[in-house]
Amino acid sequence: MLPTQIYHADWGTGPKKRWLARAILGSDCTAFAPRPITNHTELISSIRRNLPEQGCALIGFDFPIGVPEKYARSAGIRDFKTFLQGPGTEVWSKFYEPARNISEISVHRPFYPFKPGGTTHSHLTTGLGVRHIDELRRECERKQAARRAFPVTY
DSSP: OOOSEEEEEEEOSSGGGEEEEEEEESSSEEEEEEEEOSOGGGHHHHHHHTSOTTOOEEEEEESOOSOOHHHHHHHTOOOHHHHTTSTTSGGGTTTTSOOSSGGGOBTTBOOOOSSSSSOOHHHHHHHHTOSSGGGGSOGGGSOBTTBOOOOOOO
16 A cells, blocks of 8 residues: 655754654655654654544654664664663663863763854764774664765754
8 A cells, every 4th residue: 555645754953843744645746845843752653643544654764763772872872763762761861961171071961062162073983982983883874885974863
């Protein structure tokens, strides 16, 4: 069965940076302007409510899935799905808070910088205990024959 609706969610770091675009497929294709995602916890159920009875949807998300292998080993992450339950709790309580300075960077608080400017890759590599910035990229983000490496999003 082909989808009757296609959605794309652009998932930014904060609620104001989360947008959803939608297209309805049929004999013609109708695309709608992106709209803010106001309640991310209701996203899937709201899409289901908007489907026709015999319809289905394809949803794409613009956010990274997984963590770099070296980072996972350093942080003791053995299973990504299980890991997803930890950020924001206990030793992971500051996981989502970008570090304001170099001394705050750790495997439990890997996002840096809080504000752009005056930062280098060495701040992250030192703070996260890796030798090279590529160790903080997932395999799919590393340099390929036809393109440069993706920027590190930590």
